[in-house]
Amino acid sequence: MDLLEQLLGAQGGALPRQVAGKFGLDEAQARQAMAQLLPALSQGRRKNAAAPGGLDALLEALQSGNHQRYVDNPQEIERPETIENGNGILGHILGSKDVSRQVATRASEKTGLDPGILKKMLPIVAAMAMGALSKQAASSGALSQGRMGAAPGGRGADSLLSLLDFNKDGSIADDLLGLAKKFFK
Numbered sequence: 001m002d003l004l005e006q007l008l009g010a011q012g013g014a015l016p017r018q019v020a021g022k023f024g025l026d027e028a029q030a031r032q033a034m035a036q037l038l039p040a041l042s043q044g045r046r047k048n049a050a051a052p053g054g055l056d057a058l059l060e061a062l063q064s065g066n067h068q069r070y071v072d073n074p075q076e077i078e079r080p081e082t083i084e085n086g087n088g089i090l091g092h093i094l095g096s097k098d099v100s101r102q103v104a105t106r107a108s109e110k111t112g113l114d115p116g117i118l119k120k121m122l123p124i125v126a127a128m129a130m131g132a133l134s135k136q137a138a139s140s141g142a143l144s145q146g147r148m149g150a151a152p153g154g155r156g157a158d159s160l161l162s163l164l165d166f167n168k169d170g171s172i173a174d175d176l177l178g179l180a181k182k183f184f185k
Helices: 003-012 014-023 027-050 054-064 074-078 080-093 097-111 115-140 155-164 173-183
Strands: none
Touching: 003 014, 003 027, 003 115, 014 027, 014 074, 014 115, 027 054, 027 080, 027 097, 027 115, 054 115, 074 080, 074 115, 080 115, 097 115
C-alpha cells in the first residue's frame, strides 16, 4: 500500500475528514489536495535518503519521532505541535520555504484550491506522511532492526529501501536518477 492509500484509508478515512474540517473543505477537496501534495514530499524524502547519511537520518527520525500518532489518532493534526513538527519535516525534505510555496502553487494549479490553504495544509500532510512511513517501516521490520539494520545488507535497510522504490521495480537507482534530473535541471 502506498502512502496516499494509507493516509486516505487510515481509521476509516478519518484523516481526510479531519483535514477537510480543519481547512473548511469538503472531503473530496481534502483528498485531492493530499494527493497533489504527497508526491513532492515523497520525492524530497527519497532525495534525502539517497544523500550520504540520509538513510540513517531517516531511520532515526522514524524511530524517535512518534509520528505514527498522526495516522493512529487523526485529532492530533489539530495540535499546534503538529504544525511545528510538520514544518521541521518540510525544512528537512524540501529545504526552504520557497520550495514549499512552489509545491503549494503547483498543487493549487491542479486542484483549483487556494494556494494559501494548501501552504497551511502542507506541514500537516508532511507530518501525516511521516506517520504513514513510520507505520510502514515498523510493519516491514525496518524499525525493529534499529540503526544497525540500516547497514548495507541489513534487513532494516532492505525494508526501508523498498519503501523508497517509487516505481516498485526492485531498484531505487532509477528513481534516484529521475529525481536528480528534476532537481538539477
